[in-house]
Each structure stands twice: as C-alpha cells, then as structure tokens.
Amino acid sequence: MCLEGLACLNEGAESASTAQQYTLRKEPDAGDLLRCRYHRFYRKKNHTMAPKKKVSALLKLQIQAGKANPAPPLGPALGSHGVNIMDFCKQYNAATQDKMGQVIPVEITVFEDRSFTFILKTPPAAALLKKAAGIQKGTENPLTHKVGSVTKAQVREIAEIKMADLSARDVEAGMKIIEGTARSMGITVTD
Structure with a gap:
C-alpha cells in the first residue's frame, strides 16, 4: 500500500497521517522521492499511471483450438463490437496451436478504443x-x-x-x- 501512496500500517505501530508517514528526500538526479518510514519503499512524488482503458464489452465464446476464423459465430460477435477479427483469429490460433482438436473457451475483453485482450480457459x-x-x-x-x-x-x-x-x-x-x-x-x- 505504501507504493500507492495510501496510509500504511506497520505491525505494532499506529497509523500515521500521510504527512508524518513519508519523509521527503532530495536527490538531484532522481527528483523528489518519498520514503515510507516503516517499509522503506521509494516512489516518485508526482507519479501518475497511464489512464485505465474503459471496457466496452466482455464476450465469452467456445472455439476449436487453432481453428478460429471470421465465419459465424466468431465474426458477427466480434464485428458488432468493432474488433479486428483477423487480428484476433491470428492471436488465438497462435496461442492454442498446441491444443488442436479441443474446444477452448475464451473470454474476450473489448475496450472502447476497439482494442481487445483475451484469456484462455480450460476445456469444458x-x-x-x-x-x-x-x-x-x-x-x-x-x-x-x-x-x-x-x-x-x-x-x-x-x-x-x-x-x-x-x-x-x-x-x-x-x-x-x-x-x-x-x-x-x-x-x-x-x-
């Protein structure tokens, strides 16, 4: 939790306020670093993460391993969400080429920018x-x-x-x- 900049609790120590919890340490090249007194973790003072992508849809499909193609049912399911179907087919076939002949369920997360990620599950x-x-x-x-x-x-x-x-x-x-x-x-x- 210290790395996130939230209040950290040490065993046996009471919760410290954020101002007391971190001490500022100056280093000319590294910029301002914050140090937790209890755990000795360092982090940049104004560290920001990339904005999280918004999820547009979550699709669950069962596809033959290594045989994904743009034909139904896969094509219409992905096409309606604007996903590049051939890109998904190539990635899925490459990931499942060692499991040929099995039906592998896949959970596809489609984001608003039409990008996607997928998670392979075990066969039914x-x-x-x-x-x-x-x-x-x-x-x-x-x-x-x-x-x-x-x-x-x-x-x-x-x-x-x-x-x-x-x-x-x-x-x-x-x-x-x-x-x-x-x-x-x-x-x-x-x-």
Whole structure:
C-alpha cells in the first residue's frame, strides 16, 4: 500500500497521517522521492499511471483450438463490437496451436478504443468427460439411459485439469463437481 501512496500500517505501530508517514528526500538526479518510514519503499512524488482503458464489452465464446476464423459465430460477435477479427483469429490460433482438436473457451475483453485482450480457459468438463468415456454426446435422459462410464482416476485427472476454473477448494471438491457433470450427461462413475 505504501507504493500507492495510501496510509500504511506497520505491525505494532499506529497509523500515521500521510504527512508524518513519508519523509521527503532530495536527490538531484532522481527528483523528489518519498520514503515510507516503516517499509522503506521509494516512489516518485508526482507519479501518475497511464489512464485505465474503459471496457466496452466482455464476450465469452467456445472455439476449436487453432481453428478460429471470421465465419459465424466468431465474426458477427466480434464485428458488432468493432474488433479486428483477423487480428484476433491470428492471436488465438497462435496461442492454442498446441491444443488442436479441443474446444477452448475464451473470454474476450473489448475496450472502447476497439482494442481487445483475451484469456484462455480450460476445456469444458463435458468435453473432457466425453473424450474420457469415448462417446460422441451425452444422454437426453440421464436418469434412465446411461451412455458410458469413467473411472475415479479419470475424474481426478479431469478435476486437476479444471482446477484453475473451478470454484473448489481442493481436488476432492473439484472431483465432486466433475462427477455431478458426468451424472447429468448419463455417464456413470466407477471405482
């Protein structure tokens, strides 16, 4: 917090006002630097950051790895926000070329100046379960019709892959989430 110029708290010390907290140190070449008495961090006196870009839209899409092209559904989704579609396709294909054959979800943040950033997510649990069970699609009625099975070891492996995107505390909790997805698809989990 000292680097941001906010009040800093040291263990066992009371909060100091900003005037007391920082002492001015003169250096001819470096300009005015501020020094926190407690943490000894230095920062420029009139330091300003670049203005933050305003977010125009947040798009969530699932695209085949390495096969992004301007055709629907990607083209209309990005084109309506004024994003350079070919630029995105090239960047996405380069980032996912080692995961060919998988569906990789992507979260695209579009800014008001029509620039964008994107974050790659892990493949959907349903796609990983279908691959592990060796089936093309899940069942329409999971209570009566079972279409395949996976082992606990396969569920653990899928949970470890998905841990970055799951809201689970540990792998065991992640396994329960994956098992629930498997049950809803008509896939049984065996020991």
